Amino acid sequence: MTDDSTSDATSRSEAVFERARAVVPGGAQTGLRAQAHDPYPAAFERASGATLTTVDGETLTDYHLAFGPIVLGHGHDEVDAAVKATIDEGVLFGAGTTELEAEVAERLANLLPSVEMVNFCNSGSEATYHAIRLARAHTGNDKILKFEGCYHGWHDYVDVSVYPPADELGARHPESEGMLPAAVENTVVVPFNDPEAFRAAMAEHGDDLAGVILEPIPHSVGCLHPTGDFLDALESETDARDVPLIFDEVITAFRHSPRGAQAGLGVTPDLTCVAKAMGNGYPVAAVGGRRDLLEQAGGNNTSGVVISGTYSGHPTGLAATRETLRLLEEEDVQAHLTRLGRAYREGLADLLEDRGIEGRVVGHRSIFSVQFGATDEPRTYADVVGIDEERFREFAVGMRERGHFFTPNPYKRHHLSLAHTDDHLREYLEDADEVLAEL
Incomplete structure (x- = not known):
């Protein structure tokens, strides 16, 4: 961090934001x-x-790392050399295919247990x-089952x-104005980690579900x-009804393991979505x-599923991914x-205990976050509602003033990259101790 205080060092940033707000x-x-x-x-x-x-x-x-894509460091x-080459x-061909496209697709299929195409x-x-x-085309059904949080x-x-909000747990809560009511109505919402609630929802809606x-x-x-009970229920219930199980590994894949979270959890979904860490910051997803399921799209399809995009399979993103x-x-x-990641989590937990501050440190591998106002390990979204949001924002401000950047959103997370070192860990914990003392 510079010697200037943060409040004195933001004049140009303020000007840029004011300019941006106009447009x-x-x-x-x-x-x-x-x-x-x-x-x-x-x-x-x-x-x-x-x-x-x-x-x-x-x-x-x-520690924000663009919400997680930066896994090797900025x-x-x-x-970058691979992208420049x-x-x-050629920046964009927009027709036919390339060897790079086939090569990266093959690599994904070799790495992720669920992926064939x-x-x-x-x-x-x-x-x-x-x-x-793809799931709706396969089943002919409309409804999607998702989990709170x-x-x-x-x-x-x-x-x-x-x-x-707490008073809408278990209900359909649209996160944005302007959403199509029919889309919201066709979404079944279930608590995460609740196998009994999931089985009940499958019994009620299973014949109408396009996917989970x-x-x-x-x-x-x-x-x-x-x-384990929840994962077993996911696999058995979707298999029994031929309802595609979709893993959204946009955050977890390649950040937690080159083979995705699915490899460690022992569950093979029918469809997997990946992005973020696969390109270390370049725009790419799959x-x-x-x-x-995938053969429903493409030039020789029988059902006519359209998957399109001018920039899909862009050479820069694929080169970065490879x-x-x-x-x-x-x-x-x-x-x-x-x-x-383990050292950050353990160090933060020790600081909370030493300072007598009610809170918990959550995370997995290279991801961690401190949640104030709760102590037990969260299992469902209901266990997260009610955390002390204002105290987290105060913590984020104090850490920013000491040179550590992460989003002040209390529900989000810190990320680590290969570029982070033990020196960063030491500095973070020393400064976190100061901020927690002030809190």
Whole structure:
């Protein structure tokens, strides 16, 4: 961090935000991004390794990592070199195919247990949208079953009951105005980690369901670890009714393991959505899964499922993916991330105990977050509702003032990358101790 105080060092950032607000709603491309300037504006001009630099020259250790895609560190030399070499050969062809497209699809099929075929797209939201369309075409049904606290993108199909208020638990809670009522009505909402509630919902709606979608480890609310009974119910109930099981591994795949969370959980879904860490920051995503489901799309389809996009399979994203996946496998990145993540979680938990502050540290491998006002490990979204949101925002502000950047949203999470080191860990915990003492 610079020697200047944060409040004195944001004049240019403030000017950039004021300029943006005149032409961009909220001054940033999403409401979640706009939260970065609460209370201090953050207009960035550079990123390198584990750091971000603002237009005011403020250097911050980055634990946000763009909501998780940056797994190797910002501006990774080998990934960027692969992208630059691809650009020299052509930026966009827009017809036919390329060897790179086939090669990356083969690599995904080799890594992810559930994947036999792959369709590329540009974002996690697109991937879940396409997966649901494939499931609806396969079953001929309309309804989708999802779980409270799981986020699957911005579209009407599933932007329901991600962060419902306490008085709407168990109900359909649309997360945005302007959503199609029929889409909301065709969404069945069930508590995560509740096998009895899931079986009851399958008994009631199973014949009308197109698919069941979930984050296998929900990180949109910090972290919920799935129980064995819940995973068993997922697999047995969907198999018995031939309802496609869709894993949204946009966050978990490649960040937690090159083989996805599904490999460690021992459940093979029918469709898998991936994005974020697969490209280390470049825009790329994919939906993959069973051959019969994916073959519904493409030039020789029989059902006419349309999966389209001018920039889908863009060479830059695929080149970044090929190199990122190679490094994740060959450099054993996961060992570093897992060790460091455990150290952050244990260190933070010790600080909470030492300071007598009611709270818990949640997470998995390279993801962690502190949730104030609750102590037991959360199993469902209901266990997350009621955390002390204001105290978390105060913690985020105090850490930002000391040079550590993460979103002040209390339901989100910290991420680590290969570029984070033990020195970053030491500095974070030393500063966190100061901030917690002030709280």
